[in-house]
Amino acid sequence: MGEASAAASPPLTVAQAVREAAEQLGPASTTARLDAELLMAAALGVSRSTLLLRHMRDSAPQRFAALMARRLADEPVAYILGVAEFHGLELEVTPAVLIPRGDSETAIEAARMYFSARAPARMLDCGTGSGALLLAALGLFPQAVGIGIDRSAEALAVAARNAGRLGMQGRAAFHLRDWDRPGWSEDLGGPFDLILANPPYVENDAPLEAAVRDHEPHGALFAGPEGLDAYRVLVPQLPALLAPGGVAVVEIGHRQAEPVGAIGAAAGLAAHLHRDLAGRPRVLVFSAGKSGAV
Incomplete structure (x- = not known):
């Protein structure tokens, strides 16, 4: 049997994926880090605060890439998530x-x-x-x-x-x-x-x-x-x-x-x-x- 191929790279953690995403969004968004965190929270199905407290060491979910692709195409985060906050109210928003x-x-x-x-x-x-x-x-x-x-x-x-x-x-x-x-x-x-x-x-x-x-x-x-x-x-x-x-x-x-x-x-x-x-x-x-x- 030949030499074993190099092991596949381990999956990114949530923290690593968020950091990389914020760097990608930086040139186009003044809220790049926040955008990345909100999209990651949505991919995981949790709130942003829960994401930051409990999930930063988890493996990044595959769904995050699809959400990021939409944001990199300039679609606003609120439309991707379907909600926006205004004066303490969470509101549905659509295009x-x-x-x-x-x-x-x-x-x-x-x-x-x-x-x-x-x-x-x-x-x-x-x-x-x-x-x-x-x-x-x-x-x-x-x-x-x-x-x-x-x-x-x-x-x-x-x-x-x-x-x-x-x-x-x-x-x-x-x-x-x-x-x-x-x-x-x-x-x-x-x-x-x-x-x-x-x-x-x-x-x-x-x-x-x-x-x-x-x-x-x-x-x-x-x-x-x-x-x-x-x-x-x-x-x-x-x-x-x-x-x-x-x-x-x-x-x-x-x-x-x-x-x-x-x-x-x-x-x-x-x-x-x-x-x-x-x-x-x-x-x-x-x-x-x-x-x-x-």
């Missing part, structure tokens, strides 16, 4: 909806600050997507009820499932509506104490990361050459939807505070600016009959 961002939590904090002395009773979320803003606000104001509208039936299905998984289906209703169409707000049961909106606000030719450009829904991203088309239609309609003392909390791009504030001013609305944790303009709180400026 039919934008992935909720931490920056958007500024809208919820702005609402909390405004309603510190009283709570809103009725809320409307314009362009609800996954339902992130509406469901977070319902969690913040447990006596309130809310309506989410979207022009995408697929997005509304995701939002309704999220309301159900969070036990909020009795407090949240979702309707197929498009604020570009006349009469869209009829029969919604307004006026509303709190209106939330994260409309499309990306310029049509804006450079975007491949993960966003190639995977997230363009209808929820792009809004004309200046990124202002959605504001020009929606913001002038807000005064008729607001209850006395109510506010509209509207997310903006970080260079859009002045033009969106001007659109609101032309509609008789005052605007108060809120910045995100990075100090960038992120939210305008619109109100009627109050002083305030961007």
Whole structure:
């Protein structure tokens, strides 16, 4: 019998596989290590904390390679996993909806600050997507009820499932509506104490990361050459939807505070600016009959 062939290399441990994966993802992701850990946790069917505490010395599962291949092709981790966290809520996400961002939590904090002395009773979320803003606000104001509208039936299905998984289906209703169409707000049961909106606000030719450009829904991203088309239609309609003392909390791009504030001013609305944790303009709180400026 001839000389024995060299023994096969031992399988990578979870720790080794995560380290190698983070190195591969480094050039394309600012959260390379986190991405690798989340995908490994999914491959093992455990939480990330359990992964880090109990499984780092285990053999890496074969399924991890397939998940990594998707991430290396720029597919966002949230779509690979099918879930994303927003304001402490775990939400289902699919390519039919934008992935909720931490920056958007500024809208919820702005609402909390405004309603510190009283709570809103009725809320409307314009362009609800996954339902992130509406469901977070319902969690913040447990006596309130809310309506989410979207022009995408697929997005509304995701939002309704999220309301159900969070036990909020009795407090949240979702309707197929498009604020570009006349009469869209009829029969919604307004006026509303709190209106939330994260409309499309990306310029049509804006450079975007491949993960966003190639995977997230363009209808929820792009809004004309200046990124202002959605504001020009929606913001002038807000005064008729607001209850006395109510506010509209509207997310903006970080260079859009002045033009969106001007659109609101032309509609008789005052605007108060809120910045995100990075100090960038992120939210305008619109109100009627109050002083305030961007």
